[in-house]
Amino acid sequence: MAKEKKVEQITDMEVDFAQWFTDVCTKAELVDYSGIKGCFIMRPYGYAIWENIQQILDGMFKRDGHENVSMPMLIPESLLQKEKDHVEGFAPECAWVTVGGSEELPERLCIRPTSETLFCDHWSHIVHSWRDLPMLYNQWCSVLRWEKTTRPFLRGREFLWQEGHTLHATEEEARAETLHQLEVYADVCENYLAMPVIKGNKTDKEKFAGAENTYTIECMMHDKKALQSGTSHFFGDGFARQFDITFTDKDNKQKYPMQTSWGMSTRIIGGIIMTHGDNNGLVLPPRIAPIQVVVVPVAQHKEGVTEKAQALFETIKAAGIRAKIDLSDNSLGWKCAQYEMKGVPVRVELGPKDIENGVCMAVRRDNGEKISVKLEEVTQRLPEILDAVQQGLYDKAKRNLDEHTYVAHSIEEAKELQEKNGGFIKTMWCGDLQCELDMKEKAGMSSRCIPFKQENLGEVCACCGKPAKTMIYWGVAY
RNA sequence: CCGGGUGUAGCGCAGUUGGUAGCGCGCGUGGUUUGGGACCACGAUGCCGGGGGUUCAAGUCCCUCCACUCGGACCA
Numbered sequence: 001m002a003k004e005k006k007v008e009q010i011t012d013m014e015v016d017f018a019q020w021f022t023d024v025c026t027k028a029e030l031v032d033y034s035g036i037k038g039c040f041i042m043r044p045y046g047y048a049i050w051e052n053i054q055q056i057l058d059g060m061f062k063r064d065g066h067e068n069v070s071m072p073m074l075i076p077e078s079l080l081q082k083e084k085d086h087v088e089g090f091a092p093e094c095a096w097v098t099v100g101g102s103e104e105l106p107e108r109l110c111i112r113p114t115s116e117t118l119f120c121d122h123w124s125h126i127v128h129s130w131r132d133l134p135m136l137y138n139q140w141c142s143v144l145r146w147e148k149t150t151r152p153f154l155r156g157r158e159f160l161w162q163e164g165h166t167l168h169a170t171e172e173e174a175r176a177e178t179l180h181q182l183e184v185y186a187d188v189c190e191n192y193l194a195m196p197v198i199k200g201n202k203t204d205k206e207k208f209a210g211a212e213n214t215y216t217i218e219c220m221m222h223d224k225k226a227l228q229s230g231t232s233h234f235f236g237d238g239f240a241r242q243f244d245i246t247f248t249d250k251d252n253k254q255k256y257p258m259q260t261s262w263g264m265s266t267r268i269i270g271g272i273i274m275t276h277g278d279n280n281g282l283v284l285p286p287r288i289a290p291i292q293v294v295v296v297p298v299a300q301h302k303e304g305v306t307e308k309a310q311a312l313f314e315t316i317k318a319a320g321i322r323a324k325i326d327l328s329d330n331s332l333g334w335k336c337a338q339y340e341m342k343g344v345p346v347r348v349e350l351g352p353k354d355i356e357n358g359v360c361m362a363v364r365r366d367n368g369e370k371i372s373v374k375l376e377e378v379t380q381r382l383p384e385i386l387d388a389v390q391q392g393l394y395d396k397a398k399r400n401l402d403e404h405t406y407v408a409h410s411i412e413e414a415k416e417l418q419e420k421n422g423g424f425i426k427t428m429w430c431g432d433l434q435c436e437l438d439m440k441e442k443a444g445m446s447s448r449c450i451p452f453k454q455e456n457l458g459e460v461c462a463c464c465g466k467p468a469k470t471m472i473y474w475g476v477a478y
Numbered sequence: 479c480c481g482g483g484u485g486u487a488g489c490g491c492a493g494u495u496g497g498u499a500g501c502g503c504g505c506g507u508g509g510u511u512u513g514g515g516a517c518c519a520c521g522a523u524g525c526c527g528g529g530g531g532u533u534c535a536a537g538u539c540c541c542u543c544c545a546c547u548c549g550g551a552c553c554a
Contacts (some may be wrong), residue, residue: 009490018548037545093553148479148552155554208554228554246489267554298513333514351513361513 010341012279013395017223018151024273025152028282030170038150038157042266045342047203050160050266054140056192056288057162057264060184066136066164071118073141074109079117082242085285086116086391088247089209090311093145095157100138111144116210116235116261120243123257127167134177135167144352153270154227154478161265167257169249171236174258175213178234181262182215185230194267194285194393195219195275195442196401197229198424198473200449205436208261212236218473220401221274224422226448226475228269232262270478275397276366282343283365285393293382296335298351309350312360312375316348319379321386340365345389346382348373366392405473410462414474415443424448424475428458428468445474 009022015207025031030046042050058068074097098110111290112118123135140158143198150156162179168174181198189195197217207214212235219229237256240246249255276283286292293316297309306327313325324344326335332349339347349361362371366389373381404423408414414425425445429435436447450470461468 016548023548033546035545089553124525145553147554149550151547159554161554231554263554265554299511301512329512331514331516333513333516337515349513353513 010279010281011259012033013222013277014279015134020277020279021154021270021274022152024277024282030269030273030282031152036157038147038155040152040156040158042160045290046269047268047322049272049284049288050212052288052290052392053188053193053264053268054162055187056137056183058138058140060188061138061162061164064136064180064184066138066166070136071112071115071122071139071140073112075112075115075117077108077110079121080110081121082117083210083239086210086239090114093147095144095146112141113143113145114261114263115141115143115163116165116239117243118259120259121247123167124243124245127245127247127257129247130169133167133169133247134173134176135165137166138162138164139343148168150269153267153273153319155267158389159265159267161263164260164262165238165306166260167245168260169247169257172238174260175234178213178215178232178260178262181260182217182230182232185232185262185264186217188264189217189219189229189268189475190394192285192287193272194287194390194397195229195271196394196398198401198449198451200451200473202231202449203434203436203447203472206447210238212233212238216449218424218474219271219275220397220404220424221271221478222277222400223274224400224404224476225269226424226477227267228477229268230262230264233260234372235259235261244397275400276393277343280337281341283393284345286341286345286390289343289345290322291324291339291344292322292386293324293346293348294339295323295348295350296332296339297327298332298349298354300327302352305352305355307349308355309359312348312350312378315378316382319382322380326398342378346385348378348382358466364389364392366396407457408462411439411442414439414462418443418445418476422476424473426455426457426471426473427462428456428460429470429472430464430466431462431469432461432464432466438463439474441473444476446477448473448477449474 010027011019013020029043032041032043034041095111098105117348140162144158146443147155147157149155150438164470166177186197186199189197197219199217202214213234215232216228217230219227220229237258239259241255246254247257295309295313297305300306313323316323347363358375359372362373362385406417406425408417408425408427417425439445450472454471457471
């Protein structure tokens with residue numbers, strides 16, 4: 001039967017990827033627009049995804065000894081200006097509060113675009129001794145950056161995130177923390193969000209404002225563009241010096257502590273959508289899906305169907321699976337389409353024939369496979385099927401990443417590969433800013449990262465021909 | 479910020495040389511249905527994005543904001 005889609009139609013991703021993305025965001029009821037540009041409403045279904053990610057990350061942070069705190073939303077201008085590189089990086093996108101009630105403020109207040117300066121100011125008051133270190137803080141909050149172009153999840157003016165901020169007695173410890181948090185992000189991406197990552201260093205050009213080193217995990221989206229999915233920064237003692245944070249070390253000497261910060265935002269939800277989604281809508285990895293299994297009764301008006309479906313739902317729920325049952329009087333077809341749109345990993349159908357045979361039908365969202373499951377085995381089989389979906393999504397994304405990563409030995413070759421295939425281009429690089437600018441200018445790509453996992457692709461820089469220092473990934477970024 | 483497109487009912491849209499608002503879907507009620515986006519009947523729904531102007535008269539023409547969207551540039 002020809003599937004005539006009448007309602008909630010979404011644009012095919014091959015036709016217009018950007019429009020497909022926007023359609024999925026709104027039709028799957030993840031977000032709605034507010035009246036303010038770049039300020040999005042996260043609807044319950046979208047927010048539930050964030051809550052699941054939040055819970056996973058928060059557990060890991062706490063496991064590793066971090067504590068949650070809450071900083072003010074407003075930053076006095078004088079505080080923001082203490083670190084030169086930092087203020088230069090963020091000034092263009094700051095929003096300011098200048099009036100309180102009817103009074104003009106003596107000093108304008110920045111609505112936080114990030115909170116390094118607030119943490120530093122606080123620490124300068126409370127850190128005195130090596131015994132006070134390390135400070136392992138994190139906060140869950142929203143920040144504001146006055147972006148020019150905005151899109152749901154990918155680029156909002158206000159967005160939710162977590163920002164971890166830590167202070168250490170030694171550089172070694174701070175560097176270890178920075179790298180460890182990057183591993184935490186990679187772990188969450190790969191093992192919970194089914195998104196394979198490339199871990200590495202940002203170049204000086206792409207570094208966070210005020211950082212000595214910035215580490216990143218880069219993911220590849222369905223359209224072969226790159227999404228920076230989490231970052232971790234090592235600051236050295238730069239901020240500490242500007243904010244006069246000192247401690248007396250074991251050797252009775254005054255020292256500046258070493259600092260890190262790291263963040264992951266709701267942008268990652270955009271990444272999930274663009275990594276796993278298809279032309280029927282959202283596809284969610286089971287581990288973060290608000291609804292893992294939806295039970296839809298078939299011919300529910302028939303004697304006993306609703307009761308049996310309800311009992312099945314209770315059984316599934318009792319097994320610890322996030323489940324939902326749809327007893328509305330919408331048609332079966334409508335329900336199927338609806339939960340596919342919303343990316344529910346597994347749909348369980350139960351109709352009169354199934355009841356007769358003592359089975360139900362489990363349908364995988366990722367590949368459409370229909371699996372007949374004996375009713376007495378659902379609590380054992382459904383978790384297996386959910387795991388299979390999780391793995392299937394990861395494998396598919398990994399294949400996309402691997403199959404669209406290329407090697408080039410010149411800018412021309414890199415440009416050709418990018419134009420023809422998209423994706424990541426690996427080259428050797430001399431480390432000069434000018435070569436980075438040339439690649440951007442001539443091939444339209446920015447450096448994504450200098451991967452930890454290095455390969456020797458040759459002896460010379462693909463851009464200038466001078467001796468190469470490292471292998472680097474290039475790509476078109478979100 | 480620059481360039482293109484758009485804004486009329488919850489959603490998708492029509493609305494002629496200016497003449498006072500329409501269609502489909504959805505929504506509500508009742509009924510018939512149900513193994514992939516069902517059907518019948520009745521019903522409700524409009525600051526025509528905001529403000530200003532031209533005109534006897536503006537959804538329609540002009541100015542100006544705002545928002546959405548697609549490209550650039552910039553940034554997570």
